[in-house]
Amino acid sequence: VREEQAMRRALALAGTDPGAASPNPCVGAVVLDAAGALVGEGRTAPPPGPHAEVIALAAAGAAGSGGTLVVTLEPCRHTGRTPPCTDAVIAAGVSRVVYAVADPDPVAAGGAQVLRDAGVEVAAGLLAAEAAAVHESWLFAVRRGRPFVTLKLAASLDGRAAAADGTSRWITGAAARADGHLLRAGSDAVLAGVGTVLADDPQLTARDDAGHLAGRQPLRVVLDSYRRTPPAARVLDDAARTVLLSRDDVAEEAPGRLRPADVLADLHARGVRALLVEGGPRVAGSFLAAGMVDRVVAYLAPLVLGADALGCVGPAGVATLSAAPRMRVTGLRRLDDDVRIELRAGDGG
């Protein structure tokens, strides 16, 4: 029970901002002394800072000797920007390590065996499902070699993104828009098509209710095959970094449509593990058609705009009903008058 409590604390440390150490996972760690008292804790610092285990063991000091390290992810055994965590664990003299999920990264994995070989008792799998949820984007990116993609949709009840005259601000209410800013703040990058930049001139930053910028800003990405983004566009201001991807950077699958798989490969190479695709309709359709959407967060507003209005998803390559992949509903919430539906790709991502 003490170890489970400690793991819940480690998960809370990791879960407050899972992308904080990107492109590394934001791991949580807790050290219990030999009597089971909490004597140290930590979460992975942004690169090149130390990993959670090292911070927690340093906080525990001598009290960690003979104790237990409880950690959300298997300690790494490789030298990256920091030395192997297994070295720190062995040097601290803890007698037991409990971790939730194994490290799927072939370079870093094998930490558990290194610890066992050094005489440390190792147990795996405590609260593994909870840890897999906290580290979802990072685990996905390691296994699939591309970022975890969330598609955000904000639409009328009948799935329209703008009225017939193009007006689209605001379809959803303040609470839904604030939630959208939390989605941005939790992402490594936010992506939009040049159509949205030209129509709405969005800033694509993460802001709080008062309009203040969040401390960590996602990379802003615009799909802009022919470099049509105006130099004065707000997406190019100095509030955050921006990349404009054009035909010079990524392959086209059709004129004016950069191949989503290549866009994701480019962003993965830049360290992006969690990507938020914000639209517009054409971009949403092309990512869905490519099977490159792992999660959808849809905000549905209580109004109907009708068939003469713009749909929130453009052509998505669905020719017949059975060709439309069904998703699983993984969340349902009311935000004032809007409804927030969260869905995941049917194949489990």
Ligand SMILES: NC(=O)c1ccc[n+]([C@@H]2O[C@H](COP(=O)([O-])OP(=O)(O)OC[C@H]3O[C@@H](n4cnc5c(N)ncnc54)[C@H](OP(=O)(O)O)[C@@H]3O)[C@@H](O)[C@H]2O)c1
């Ligand atoms: N309610 C909402 O949530 C919401 C959100 C966003 C936008 N909107 C509305 O949507 C409208 C804009 O729609 P849109 O569909 O024209 O804009 P879009 O999807 O933002 O941009 C489409 C453009 O992006 C470029 N592009 C490059 N690679 C692409 C790819 N793989 N897939 C799709 N596009 C790619 C193409 O232009 P190039 O050929 O120049 O590269 C394409 O014409 C505006 O009226 C805006 O108000 C609503």
